[in-house]
């Protein structure tokens with residue numbers, strides 16, 4: 001039987017209250033949101049917080065709002081709410097692609113976007129999604145609020161710019177006209193973490209060339225975006241050859257490790273193939289048809 | 294610490310350790326052993342209960358986090374007095390369509406089915422399979438579970454059980 005080590009529990013009534021509780025109970029106090037990463041780690045005694053600050057009552061962190069060119073998503077928004085949101089699906093189809101394959105529907109009832117980013121697991125899907133959409137993370141702490149680019153938010157596996165005494169309150173997604181996105185993941189079975197996954201976003205210019213592109217990989221040992229792969233797309237007309245070249249560069253940028261989910265060459269093959277697929281789908285969604293050269 | 298929650302319509306208050314998981318609160322503190330406990334790693338779904346009407350894996354929730362909320366377990370599916378009363382259509386469906394063999398996964402499956410039908414009274418097969426995709430059954434191969442849920446969807450008002458008809 002897996003039992004967490006003893007800890008004290010407090011329920012925050014507001015963002016301010018959560019910050020005060022974190023401050024008062026010191027470095028071994030941690031926020032709990034959905035608990036679907038933290039509790040399993042506590043049960044395995046890989047995490048031993050002395051205090052848990054429960055933020056589940058903070059309704060002010062549960063919004064999905066379209067606002068002046070940005071979609072604001074509260075940190076406590078559950079996976080299920082993201083998947084159920086029409087505005088999310090319309091503006092950022094990549095989020096729905098990913099949410100359909102994040103864990104299973106029951107886990108998605110609890111897990112949150114803030115917890116996913118806060119956990120920063122290298123196989124975590126929303127991290128790649130946020131990278132690709134060039135999202136920003138809003139963090140509040142004793143010194144007030146700051147907004148950081150997601151690239152700066154990630155400090156590596158299980159490490160983020162959010163300090164122990166701070167709270168992620170919101171994720172902001174810039175809305176870009178003429179753009180679309182897609183995500184695809186290979187998993188061993190329904191609900192499992194990725195063997196490998198890829199995400200892409202593209203923006204088309206008025207002349208039909210690719211004005212901007214972003215490619216990200218999950219569980220493939222790439223920190224941040226595959227910038228070289230995206231760069232070959234910019235200014236070009238979509239074509240199968242171009243997609244193949246970008247996918248080759250994305251695979252080259254990956255550095256997967258062998259584990260129980262597969263060997264390195266298989267994962268690198270997936271990096272290539274999945275990048276092709278998400279680029280094709282994102283381009284299709286934005287209304288461009290890649291011409292076979 | 295003290296927690297108060299509504300379990301199957303009855304308010305309960307107990308002193309618990311903050312680290313007590315909801316599954317053990319239900320099974321040991323309250324003696325409601327209908328909620329099963331399997332993998333302990335959030336994967337099998339046999340521990341699923343409804344919290345405020347939504348399926349949740351109770352091995353991955355604290356009793357403390359459930360303070361102030363409404364919990365429904367398999368014991369709360371049938372309406373009326375325990376042992377008598379009327380079975381929920383989902384329970385009847387599992388009888389009619391042989392939705393269980395060993396029965397280990399059954400409580401979680403039935404609660405997920407109940408939540409699905411509350412939200413979507415007439416789901417297609419793909420929707421049913423998606424809804425139970427976080428839960429593992431080692432016996433049935435899922436086909437009879439899907440049919441059981443379809444039976445419940447087709448019989449939304451609890452009908453008399455076979456035994457009642459015979460009697």
Ligand SMILES: Cc1cc2nc3c(=O)[nH]c(=O)nc-3n(C[C@H](O)[C@H](O)[C@H](O)COP(=O)(O)OP(=O)(O)OC[C@H]3O[C@@H](n4cnc5c(N)ncnc54)[C@H](O)[C@@H]3O)c2cc1C
Pocket residue numbers: 030031032033034035036037038039040055075076101102103104107110111112113114115116117118119123124125126162166167168169191192193194334335336
């Ligand atoms: C069986 C299973 C399968 C899964 N499969 C996948 C998968 O395929 N893909 C995937 O991406 N994820 C998967 N997950 C993880 C799931 O998405 C989790 O819900 C998510 O990683 C964490 O969200 P949470 O709200 O539960 O976070 P919690 O567990 O509550 O917290 C995680 C960490 O983030 C911190 N934190 C939480 N919220 C905040 C906040 N607002 N501010 C600051 N810090 C915060 C906590 O202190 C903790 O360190 C799976 C989980 C399970 C149990």
Ligand code: FES
Pocket residue numbers: 329330331332333334335336337338339340341350351352353
């Ligand atoms: S015991 Fe909770 S998911 Fe298996």
Ligand code: FES
Pocket residue numbers: 392393394395396397398399429430431432433
């Ligand atoms: S009936 Fe035996 S596990 Fe489902």
